[in-house]
Amino acid sequence: xxxGTTYARIETLIRDGGxxxxxxxxxxxxxxxxxxxxKTLAMLKHRSGEPLADLLHRLDAAIATATASGKxxxxxNNASSDTRYEF
Numbered sequence: 001x002x003x004g005t006t007y008a009r010i011e012t013l014i015r016d017g018g019x020x021x022x023x024x025x026x027x028x029x030x031x032x033x034x035x036x037x038x039k040t041l042a043m044l045k046h047r048s049g050e051p052l053a054d055l056l057h058r059l060d061a062a063i064a065t066a067t068a069s070g071k072x073x074x075x076x077n078n079a080s081s082d083t084r085y086e087f
Contacts (some may be wrong), residue, residue: 007056009063010034013041018061022052028076032059034066039068043076 005073018036025031030046032055042062046055062073 007060009060009067013063022059024056031076032056034063037058040072042055042073044073053082 013020013034013036016036018034020032020035020040021033023031025033028045032042032044032046033040033041038041042059044055044059044062066073
C-alpha cells in the first residue's frame with residue numbers, strides 16, 4: 001500500500017460487520033469479494049499483472065457504487081454463461 005492510501009469504504013464495511021475476501025474463493029481464482037453481512041456488494045476478478053493495491057482500490061470503489069445504486073458490482077458472473085456464482 002502506498003503511503004496515504006486509504007480504503008475508507010472497505011474500513012467502514014468491516015467496522016459495520018461486513019467482510020472482504022481476496023484470493024481463491026473456489027472455484028474462482030483471483031477474486032475480491034465484499035459482503036455487508038446480508039448481501040454481496042461486489043465480486044471482482046483480479047486482472048493479470050494487477051498490483052494488490054489496485055485491486056483493493058477497485059474493490060473500495062465498487063463498494064461505493066453498490067451502496068449508492070443498490071446493485072451488486074459483478075465481474076465474476078458472465079451473462080453468456082449458464083454458471084452463476086453467489087457468495
